[in-house]
Amino acid sequence: MLMQHVEHTTGDVPVKEADVRAYAWVVFALTVGLLLSDYMSRQVLNAVFPLLKASWALSDTQLGSLSSVVALMVGVLTFPLSVLADRWGRVKSIVLMAAMWSLATLGCALATNHGEMLIARAFVGIGEAAYGSVGIAVVLSIFPARLRSTLTGTFMAGGAFGSVLGMALGGTVAAHLGWRSAFGTMAALGLVLVIVYRFIVTEKRLALLQPANVGRHVQGLGVRMSLRTLMKGLFSTRSVVCAYIGSGIHLLVPAAMWAWMPSFLNRYYGMPVSKAAMSAAVFVLITGLGMVVCGNLADRLSKRARERKWMAAIAFCLICFALLIIGLRMPAGPLQLAVIGLGMFFSAGASGPSGAMVANLTPPSIHASAFATLTLANNLLGLAPAAILTGFIADRIGLLGALQLVPFAPLVAAIAFFIGKRNYAGDLDRLDALRERAVR
Template sequence: MDAHCIEPATGNFSVAPAVPRTYAWVVFALTFGLLLSDYMSRQVLNAVFPLLKSAWGLSDTRLGSLSGVVALIVGLLTFPLSVIADRWGRVRGIVAMAAVWSLATLGCALATNFGEMLVARAFVGLGEAAYGSVGVALILSIFPMHLRSTLTAAFMAGGAFGSVLGMSLGGVVAVHLGWRWSFGTMALLGILLTAAFWLVVTEKRICSDHRNAHERRPNGQGVCSSLRMLVAGLFSTISVVCAYVGSGLQLFILGSLFVWMPSFLNRYYGLAPDKAGAGAAMFVMIGAVGMVLCGIVTDRVSQTVPARKWGTAIAYCLISFTLLLIGFHVKPGALQLVLIGVGMLVVAGTSGPAGAMVANLTPSTIHASAFATLTLANNLLGLAPGPFVTGVVADRVGLLGALQWIPLMALLAAVAFAIGRSNYSNDLRRLDALRRAAKKS
């Protein structure tokens, strides 16, 4: 592809789409339901780790790779598949993606060895790769602009709820019916939701409304930039690169804990897989709530001084490092669980500040691509390698020893954010000068 065409993220167009309100909310409900299915299919594996380890004699390295391969594929393919879906049709793209991850989850249920499971999990990642970006784009295209922030936040929160449901329900089903039925249940749910979405949501109706809205846009709002200019905008400053890197490194910890908490509770607290999955789901919820709370705190303290966002990101890194390091070194018991829980509350707090910094440091016309790049960094630096590396270390020093090591990643993330903060003011001045020069020309 020689060029990348982008529409500005902001503009004067404020005409509400012509989709009937009831129909729009039905579309939202089905799209949100598929998001739940997305994360349930992804995270159910974590709940059955103990059973898979026993059934196939898998090492922790192999268990970690079964989880990490999904995030790896998502990270690699999010951007290109989002572009394809925009050109092919978002509704058709969503149906195809949901069908792929649902059938791949069924393949996990039918797998007879590690190799087959790994391939099936890779196809789960293939189906899920672009769903987040395409799903939210579809939702925003059929609702008025004044609801965009609310709908985006609600849609993204579905990932945490899906993770909780996947681990808790998957653990219960595995104990009573076997681990294969855990995957089979998630696959069946996905297939049913895909069929409902395909029957109710039509490309013709969505596209006609989107096309009518597009035709009412003022001339000149579309912006086409070459691939070179796009890349230059995405990586124009040291500080924006530090925001990408810092965010990804910090999510290394979150990705590891999401995947390995059920096994940790099973091995060191003697909980059965269903209870371990439910317990781990509570920690996932704490992490999700922490994202929101830390974002609110960051906005409050940086309201008059935007540069303070860097300081809050560094603080979240150092607090999570301290709490989790101590938490995994104390003896199993109530104190350990409290320390881990509070650590989980702030460990993903950097997500909000990192997103805000990326938005401040990139042109508004490429914000969609900028956030796709941030997603890429989050997956390739954090969510994909985190579970795998933790598994590799666990095979050598035990799972507890591995979990005692991973908080150190927060120090590296803090260093990245500190470097970004030191360059932030100069980078903003340089970008401002470039914008003024562009206007004059």
């Protein structure tokens, strides 16, 4: 029965501000650091798209497949691997996953054709599959619930900043030493971070930062909970389902733009590979800054009205839609790039509010699984299809024409968030009522 395992989902986990110790911020920094490595390994590919296209005579669809296969593996495997991580141990799982994606990135450097690269990229995705959900679950377990949108937005922004580093550093290394060295550099950085994380972060030290008995209670529930009960907890309300769907669809924009911006600048602005990669990295950086700012703004707006997180998510999606619809139809030039940049600032702005909604609507004992479900939606609805779908359309109507269709995704996401908002207050009240009956 679900009520036997119902926990408090909407209030603060009793970690007060004074209890947020320096070690918690160290854990946060290292966990975000590994997320940087994750996305550096993932997005370095986009910086060398033009070089691979020339070297192996690849179509845009083939190039897109190398990017999308990573998100596909993440989408398919994130849930089962996150459930295993809840049972096996989150820290051990993080170390294993990071080592795998780093070694797989090294395999990309050794690939001799599209097929070998596709296999190596698939293993990058397998390594990354559960990292986002497990990593954010570790972070949220040692900080107050009042910081959830800010922490979630900042953590997910680590993906954008990692993409910046991957594209900028990868493009620079590729221009001077070749694309194989670009992959090798990302692999080496990842392996160094794995070693540091392994020696500094432990389950025992994390438990000291959690409220008394909460860590043991959560771990125990994670082991004992049946699959049926788990699924009820993950999909218990209409609003949490809308949060999953809206978050996934709205991320199609940054995924498509990040993957194809270097090629866009190379083809339509005549930029060489290294300059195109560096310039595209600026747009990714803008996206990451937007995620942090929008997440913090959502927390501030919702201090006295819990539904405002939904309103913020809707607003971010609509602003992104309007700006990119206009920007991608403007003539090439600085003004076009400026408008596109403004649109990219809001393109992933709903990530923080979405993560907070999911955390508020699910029990702490299944937060890794809940964020795995969110990651599943993010990848299957947005990140996985974005690059290959854009490439497929680009082969038929051109890259610019394909990118002009991308901004309609956040418009659809805004509708999902609107439906979720209408049900949010009632769903929270119902969950709190279930919790009170379970306690009795």
